[in-house]
Amino acid sequence: MIEAHLAKLRARDTISAEEERVIRDSLGTVRDIPAQTTCIRAGERLLVSTLLTDGLMCRYKDLPGGERQITELHVAGDFVDLHSFSLKQLDHNVMALTPCRVILVPHVKLTAITEQHPHLARVYWFLTALDAAIHREWVLSLGRRSAIERIAHLMCELRVRLGLIGQADDSGFDLAIKQSDLSDCTGLTPVHVNRTLRELRERGLMDFKGKRVVIHDLAGLKALAEFDEDYLYLRREER
Amino acid sequence: MIEAHLAKLRARDTISAEEERVIRDSLGTVRDIPAQTTCIRAGERLLVSTLLTDGLMCRYKDLPGGERQITELHVAGDFVDLHSFSLKQLDHNVMALTPCRVILVPHVKLTAITEQHPHLARVYWFLTALDAAIHREWVLSLGRRSAIERIAHLMCELRVRLGLIGQADDSGFDLAIKQSDLSDCTGLTPVHVNRTLRELRERGLMDFKGKRVVIHDLAGLKALAEFDEDYLYLRREER
DNA sequence: CGGACAGTTGACCTATTTCAAATGTGGTGG
DNA sequence: CCACCACATTTGAAATAGGTCAACTGTCCG
Numbered sequence: 001m002i003e004a005h006l007a008k009l010r011a012r013d014t015i016s017a018e019e020e021r022v023i024r025d026s027l028g029t030v031r032d033i034p035a036q037t038t039c040i041r042a043g044e045r046l047l048v049s050t051l052l053t054d055g056l057m058c059r060y061k062d063l064p065g066g067e068r069q070i071t072e073l074h075v076a077g078d079f080v081d082l083h084s085f086s087l088k089q090l091d092h093n094v095m096a097l098t099p100c101r102v103i104l105v106p107h108v109k110l111t112a113i114t115e116q117h118p119h120l121a122r123v124y125w126f127l128t129a130l131d132a133a134i135h136r137e138w139v140l141s142l143g144r145r146s147a148i149e150r151i152a153h154l155m156c157e158l159r160v161r162l163g164l165i166g167q168a169d170d171s172g173f174d175l176a177i178k179q180s181d182l183s184d185c186t187g188l189t190p191v192h193v194n195r196t197l198r199e200l201r202e203r204g205l206m207d208f209k210g211k212r213v214v215i216h217d218l219a220g221l222k223a224l225a226e227f228d229e230d231y232l233y234l235r236r237e238e239r
Numbered sequence: 240m241i242e243a244h245l246a247k248l249r250a251r252d253t254i255s256a257e258e259e260r261v262i263r264d265s266l267g268t269v270r271d272i273p274a275q276t277t278c279i280r281a282g283e284r285l286l287v288s289t290l291l292t293d294g295l296m297c298r299y300k301d302l303p304g305g306e307r308q309i310t311e312l313h314v315a316g317d318f319v320d321l322h323s324f325s326l327k328q329l330d331h332n333v334m335a336l337t338p339c340r341v342i343l344v345p346h347v348k349l350t351a352i353t354e355q356h357p358h359l360a361r362v363y364w365f366l367t368a369l370d371a372a373i374h375r376e377w378v379l380s381l382g383r384r385s386a387i388e389r390i391a392h393l394m395c396e397l398r399v400r401l402g403l404i405g406q407a408d409d410s411g412f413d414l415a416i417k418q419s420d421l422s423d424c425t426g427l428t429p430v431h432v433n434r435t436l437r438e439l440r441e442r443g444l445m446d447f448k449g450k451r452v453v454i455h456d457l458a459g460l461k462a463l464a465e466f467d468e469d470y471l472y473l474r475r476e477e478r
Numbered sequence: 479c480g481g482a483c484a485g486t487t488g489a490c491c492t493a494t495t496t497c498a499a500a501t502g503t504g505g506t507g508g
Numbered sequence: 509c510c511a512c513c514a515c516a517t518t519t520g521a522a523a524t525a526g527g528t529c530a531a532c533t534g535t536c537c538g
Contacts, residue, residue, distance in 0.1 A: 043469065061379045064465055069382040071375040083372075086365040086478060091372050091470040114361055118353040122325065125353075125364050128371065129325040135374035136310040136331055140300045142381035143308040143426030147526070178484065187382030192526055194486060226303055230282065231330040239325060386494070417516065431494055433518060 001053055002027070002103070004077030004165040009123060011164055012130075013239045019120045026109035027051070033096040035176075040094035046084040048104040052076055055100030056177065060184065061092045070184045072134055073097075073158065077165050083128045085110045098176045122239045130233055137231045142187045145225075147196045150186040153225035155206060155213055160229055170218050176211040240292055241266070241342070243316030243404040248362060250403055251369075252478045258359045265348035266290070272335040274415075279333035285323040287343040291315055294339030295416065299423065300331045309423040311373055312336075312397065316404050322367045324349045337415045361478045369472055376470045381426045384464075386435045389425040392464035394445060394452055399468055409457050415450040 002023070009015050015023075028048060033039050033055075040050065042061070057074040059081075071092055074080045080094055085107050114121040137157070141150045158175065162168035179197070180190040188196070201207045205221045207214045215221060241262065248254050254262075267287060272278050272294075279289065281300070296313040298320075310331055313319045319333055324346050353360040376396070380389045397414065401407035418436065419429040427435070440446045444460045446453045454460060 059375070061375060063379070063383055067383040069379045071378045083368040086361065086368040087372065087472060088476050088478075091472075092375055111357075111361075114353075114357040114364075118350075118357075118360075121357075121360065121364075122350075122353055125360075125367070126325040128364070128368055129322040132322060132367065132371035132374055133326065133330045135371055135378060136298070136300060139310045139374060139377050139381060140302070140308045142378060144302055144306040180484080189527055190485085191487090191528080194484095195526090198486085233326060233330075237327050239327075419516080428495055429516090430496080430518085433516095434494095437518085 001030075002051065002077075004053065004075075005051060005079075006077075007165055008077040009127075010236075011234060012126065012236060013123050014236070015120075015123065019117060019123075022113065022117055022120060026105050026113070028104040028106050028109075031102050031104065033100045033102060035096055035099050038093050038095045039102075040081060040084075040090060042090050042093055045089055046081065046107070048106050049082050049085055049110065050080045050094070051103045051105055052078050052080050053101050053103055056097040056175075057094060057100055058097055058181070058185075059090075059092045059094050068184045069187065070181065071138070072131060073154075073185065075158075075161050075165060075167070079105075079124075079127055082110075082124060083131065086128070097181060119239070126233075126239045133231045133233065138185075147186065147188055147192055148199055149225055150188070151182065151193065151196055151200065152205065152221050153227055154182070154185055155208075155215070156222055156225050156227040156229075157232070158213075159215070159218075160232055160234075164234075170215065172206070172212060172214040174211060175208065175213045179208075182208075240269075241290065241316075243292065243314075244290060244318075245316075246404055247316040248366075249475075250473060251365065251475060252362050253475070254359075254362065258356060258362075261352065261356055261359060265344050265352065267343040267345050267348075270341050270343065272339045272341060274335055274338050277332050277334045278341075279320060279323075279329060281330055281332055282328050284328055285320065285346070287345050288321050288324055288349065289319045289333070290342045290344055291317050291319050292340050292342055295336040295414075296333060296339055297336055297420070297424075298329075298331045298333050307423045308426065309420065310377070311370060312393075312424065314397075314400050314404060314406070318344075318363075318366055321349075321363060322370065325367070336420060358478070365472075365478045372470045372472065377424075386425065386427050386431055387438055388464055389427070390421065390432065390435055390439065391444065391460050392466055393421070393424055394447075394454070395461055395464050395466040395468075396471070397452070398454070398457075399471055399473075403473075409454065411445070411451060411453040413450060414447065414452045418447075421447075 052074050057080050058070045059072045060068050060070045062068045159168045162173045179193045183190045183193040197208050205217050291313050293315050296319050297309045298311045299309045301307045398407045401412045418432045422429045422432040436447050444456050
């Protein structure tokens with residue numbers, strides 16, 4: 001059930017059998033969340049963190065006028081709000097984009113990890129630093145990349161992150177979200193996302209149709225996005 | 240020398256005398272960095288983290304074409320690359336915007352803190368989560384706010400963060416950066432930043448002239464930016 | 479079969495960019 | 509103290525990427 005999570009960790013550091021046991025002992029309630037459901041709201045007092053085991057979730061913020069901005073997408077194996085352990089309440093909402101399954105991990109268990117398993121604590125600290133690195137890449141995209149570059153870059157990111165858990169390969173991956181969700185990730189309008197996807201199709205790079213991304217020219221897509229996966233910290237290190 | 244840093248921590252949690260001593264014992268070399276100097280480059284292997292005690296620094300990423308995007312500004316008291324402790328190398332550069340003084344903190348000292356002072360470790364974990372929260376607010380700005388809103392919002396953020404260390408009040412604060420730096424924060428062109436600053440001045444909200452931000456109408460500025468300081472986590476909590 | 483909603487397209491609009499030139503401004507050397 | 513240089517700021521005019529509005533076309537599901 002947490003294989004994707006362990007795979008994500010083990011791509012970045014060594015997790016001992018003992019540490020794996022500690023992780024498993026920390027797992028609490030399992031919950032299923034229907035698609036399009038906001039499950040955590042900004043400002044709520046939180047006593048658990050949410051580990052996503054199946055489905056696609058997002059974090060988003062919105063403005064009084066109703067504009068929405070997604071700040072990160074989450075795939076299976078991601079701790080969608082590990083940072084709520086430090087923050088106690090979030091500055092953003094969390095929503096299931098597809099039907100999701102999650103495991104709740106009590107903050108008291110995380111506190112115990114910081115007291116008794118410092119290396120594992122550092123690994124989880126790393127995970128939150130990795131989220132921040134992804135945020136920075138999105139800041140760069142939103143600030144300095146064109147519409148087509150932003151979408152191409154996001155697709156490259158998703159391909160790598162889904163690939164880590166065996167849900168993507170060079171030919172593409174399933175992505176059961178709406179074009180308007182994509183527009184909320186990229187700071188564009190749904191209409192312009194639609195036109196830009198057509199452009200990507202017409203350039204022979206990729207096709208997003210029927211909840212699947214089909215990559216026709218991965219090298220070309222990466223080149224357009226100027227994609228450099230260093231920000232995903234895929235190297236194994238002693239953290 | 241680290242009073243600003245302690246003030247920043249103590250605005251968010253209780254730091255005991257013992258913990259303060261541990262922090263002081265972790266401090267290494269002091270270094271002065273001239274304005275406009277990049278002191279940390281993406282990809283460098285890092286064994287120390289950098290605590291800023293005086294001046295203004297930024298983290299930035301750039302694209303092959305030369306476009307630059309600043310991902311965060313740092314004021315005195317900030318750990319500009321505490322996350323390098325987890326990440327080992329950065330996905331971005333760090334540059335002094337003004338003449339700066341920093342203290343280097345060896346990662347081995349931080350490791351020791353995670354082994355021996357779990358509460359302090361959680362406080363530092365929190366600091367990196369706070370940086371991520373700031374990143375998310377910037378994602379929202381870049382994705383969904385107009386030029387004038389972005390600049391107004393950034394000024395509101397700086398006023399609060401500088402205020403915490405006694406370097407800003409309701410009337411304004413010193414800000415010794417160029418308009419082009421502001422454009423790199425907000426994803427705009429320097430020309431448009433200039434026009435937008437004029438608009439802010441003409442609306443009687445604020446004036447950025449001679450390296451100082453003079454706020455004429457704080458309430459109006461906040462209203463324009465739809466500024467809500469919750470994302471800066473100013474409440475004291477047991478972390 | 480119908481209704482709701484996602485995707486698609488066209489025509490027009492505008493915020494921001496681009497390009498280019500003019501005007502400060504602060505520091506340095508003579 | 510002044511002249512000059514480099515560089516930041518300011519302004520104008522023209523161009524464009526992306527937004528807005530509105531209609532039409534799937535497509536899925538009850």
